[in-house]
Amino acid sequence: MRTTVVLVIGWVVMTGVERMVEHTPWRSALLRGLVWAGVVTGAWWFSEWTQVRPSPARPEEADTGDERSPH
Template identity: 55%
Template sequence: MFKHRRVRTAVVFVVAWVVLTGAERWAESAEWPNAVLQGLLWAAVVTAAWWFADWTRAGSPQPRHLEEHRGER
C-alpha cells in the first residue's frame, strides 16, 4: 500500500492509537487522559509487533526485483 516502511509504520501507529484509545475509553470506561495514555502504550506494542513482522517479511517471498537480479553477481 505505502512504499516506505516509515510511512506504513506511522499509519499503523496512528490508527492503532485511535482505535485502542476508543476501546479503553468506552469498553474499559477509562477517563480520557488515562484512555489516551493506555491507548498510546498498546499502540506502541501493536506497532512494534507489526514493524517486526514487516521487517522480517513474515515469511513472504522476496520482492520480484530482487529475485530477478539474484544471479547477476
C-alpha cells in the same frame, strides 16, 4: 510511513476501546491507547522486517544455457 499510519490508527482504536469498554477517563485512555498502539505497531513492524523476501536472480544465474528454457 506505514509504521506511522499503523501507530496513529492503532492509537485511535485503542483509545476508543479503553474509553468505551474500560470506562477510563480521557487522559488515561489516551495514554493507555498509546501504549497499546506502540505494542501493536512494534509487533507489526517486526513481522514486516522479518519476512523472507526472495532475492532477485543474478544475470549469470538466470542464463543456464538450456535451449528448452523459455528465458
